[in-house]
Amino acid sequence: MARLGISFRLFVGILVFVTACGVARADGAALGLNPAVVAAETRVSLGFAVQGTQYRENFGGTSDQESGVLPGVTAGISRLGPVLGISGIYTGVVYDFAGGPLAYDGYVQGGAGGGLSPYVATDHARFNSLEVRLGRAVAISPSVDLIPFVAAGYQNWYRDIGGTGGYGEFYRAAVAGVGAQFDVAVTDRLVVSATAEGLAVIGGRASAPALGFAGDFGTSGEEAVHLGADLRLGNALHLFAGLGVRHFDYTGSRLDNGLYEPPSSTLIVRSEVGVTFGFR
Numbered sequence: 001m002a003r004l005g006i007s008f009r010l011f012v013g014i015l016v017f018v019t020a021c022g023v024a025r026a027d028g029a030a031l032g033l034n035p036a037v038v039a040a041e042t043r044v045s046l047g048f049a050v051q052g053t054q055y056r057e058n059f060g061g062t063s064d065q066e067s068g069v070l071p072g073v074t075a076g077i078s079r080l081g082p083v084l085g086i087s088g089i090y091t092g093v094v095y096d097f098a099g100g101p102l103a104y105d106g107y108v109q110g111g112a113g114g115g116l117s118p119y120v121a122t123d124h125a126r127f128n129s130l131e132v133r134l135g136r137a138v139a140i141s142p143s144v145d146l147i148p149f150v151a152a153g154y155q156n157w158y159r160d161i162g163g164t165g166g167y168g169e170f171y172r173a174a175v176a177g178v179g180a181q182f183d184v185a186v187t188d189r190l191v192v193s194a195t196a197e198g199l200a201v202i203g204g205r206a207s208a209p210a211l212g213f214a215g216d217f218g219t220s221g222e223e224a225v226h227l228g229a230d231l232r233l234g235n236a237l238h239l240f241a242g243l244g245v246r247h248f249d250y251t252g253s254r255l256d257n258g259l260y261e262p263p264s265s266t267l268i269v270r271s272e273v274g275v276t277f278g279f280r
Helices: 002-026 035-041
Strands: 043-059 062-083 086-109 116-136 138-141 144-161 167-185 190-208 213-216 220-232 237-250 264-278
Touching: 035 043, 035 062, 035 167, 035 190, 035 220, 043 086, 043 116, 043 237, 062 116, 062 264, 086 144, 116 167, 167 220, 167 237, 190 237
Parallel strands: none
Antiparallel strands: 043 062, 043 264, 062 086, 086 116, 116 144, 138 144, 144 167, 167 190, 190 213, 190 220, 220 237, 237 264
């Protein structure tokens, strides 16, 4: 994971360097942002999603996991255009939700001698995430625009494991970092995009009120890539589709009331399709 985080930081650094070079070369003969890209990124969106989730915990050599495919929704608003006389300012907010049953195959704490007891059940999970982005777009060519951005957000997961040994647990954390998005106008109606992000997971916490447990996490990392497409049907109506992969870790917590949260890793693969409404 450390090497993956370094790779993302290097990737973002290269993109920032390319952006700076592009601005320098365009000075005096600046390229304008592609109108199809501006239309695709100035919108209100609403769509349906399918989320594949895999979660693994590590109890010092013993691991458990949850996995499954969940339905969800996505909603967002973004704008690409001038702000206070500065051109190419990009702002965006995206909210994602997914919920449903995940198969739990692992262990519960507090078994014989205070150890671990094998346990198989269903987690009636609910995931929420919110991300805000701020960046500035630069034209790389007449049909390609690049948007480096900073991002901040919040994520939570309500974990409701059923059965006699089940319990409810709530995870939450903030995220902050950087990313970049390439937008390519294939035609004046079709725009495809590729996005990469490297984020820090900060202020994480897990709590299980029924067990009298609460624990804080240390800072960890999150990486994400996303491919998207936007098809303009009319002046305002667009269709969009996307496929993304996101990975993040939680560091685990200290002992509290005889319990602790082990280190964990979460992998999410999410596809989405929906409609957007453009505005100016």
